[in-house]
Amino acid sequence: MDTIASLFSFITWPVSWVIVQFHTLYGAIFGPDTGWAWGLSIVSLVVLIRICLVPLFVKQIKSTRNMQVLQPKMKAIQERYKSDKQRQSEEMMKLYKETGTNPLSSCLPILAQSPFFFALYHVLSAIASNKKIGVIDQSLLDSARQAHIFGAPLAAKFMDSAEKVEALGASLVDVRVVTAVMIVMMSASQFFTQRQLMTKNVDLTVKTPYMQQQKMLMYIFPLIFAVMGINFPVGVLVYWLTTNVWTMGQQMYVINQNPTPGSKAQDQYLGRLLKSITTHGEVRGRTKRNTVKRIVSKGPDRNDIERKFITGLAKLGLAAQEDGTVEKSDTAVADAEGGAAQRRQQPKRQTKAQRHTGAGQQSGAKDTDSSESEPTTSLQKKAPQDDKPKPAGKPASGSSRQAKSGQRKGPQRPKHPSKK
Incomplete structure (x- = not known):
């Protein structure tokens, strides 16, 4: 971590200068050697940085929503050109260009504030080592080393040894309790921020792998911050907790005032x-x-x-x-x-028995109407019945079924004379 922080040493001077200016303001109110003066200076640094990053946050929102809309098209391209990776990449770039989407825009706020984060880490590490850095001279260095937040020095870490913590004028128990509470709060705020994004501000009509990736990040990111947090000084934990709370509030405002369509x-x-x-x-x-x-x-x-x-x-x-x-x-x-x-006039769905009964009633009504409507003429007299006996044991199957079922009543054939 110290090696990475040293890469951003070029920005330590402006970061230290901003912290000193805020410390001058809060020191006049709470006292120059108090944890409130130095802690609020770090919080004010975060607020100033996040205000400057608001335009990037707006781009992040637009990019995230565009990526959600493009997921079905991207999946179709991957299926179509799954055997040709070069053509697949070309079609993806073409799709991004046509829609004006930049996949990296969703990472811009994090990338933009990373130099300030590592610069602050570099400044606090120098304070812990009793080294002057940026505009922080010896008097400010002594003041910062005396500043404690709930009994934990700004430059102390969870993994520091008891000797190092005692050199900063604190106990190891106080440092570990304060850092553990801040790490839990930092991870919880990160989880809640991602959770409200997934549960409230995602188009529910689109099921894509992007949503599954976001769900994984919802659980992975808090764990990453928890593991990294044990190596952060208290001042850096204040910085990261503040920026997480800012992100959570900013996202909550966007969700309430400008939600994603379909969410x-x-x-x-x-x-x-x-x-x-x-x-x-x-x-x-x-x-x-x-x-x-x-x-x-x-x-x-x-x-x-x-x-x-x-x-x-x-x-x-x-x-x-x-x-x-x-x-x-x-x-x-x-x-x-x-x-x-x-919608009210739509007929209700009938059962099979109801439809069968209704069909039988309609056919019976039609037969009755047709018989009543036809006039009786001399050519339409009733034909004489055939007296020829029919063989026993072969009754009309249709008539027997109708008689048994009772669904249709009509004229029946006379019984055989031998059965009378």
């Missing part, structure tokens, strides 16, 4: 929006109008959640407009009521 979060968001429109009779807020505008522009390409929202507006007698507003519309009410009436 559970979109269903909840459009439900709240419909309730707001019901209460106020209009779309309030530019962000909400832009949401309605996007739904209207999709036309027939809307997903089921968006169609449900449009239907809910129609039941209120409102129609969404292209500019994101809503207006009263009698046609929308008629369409909504007509659709509901059609």
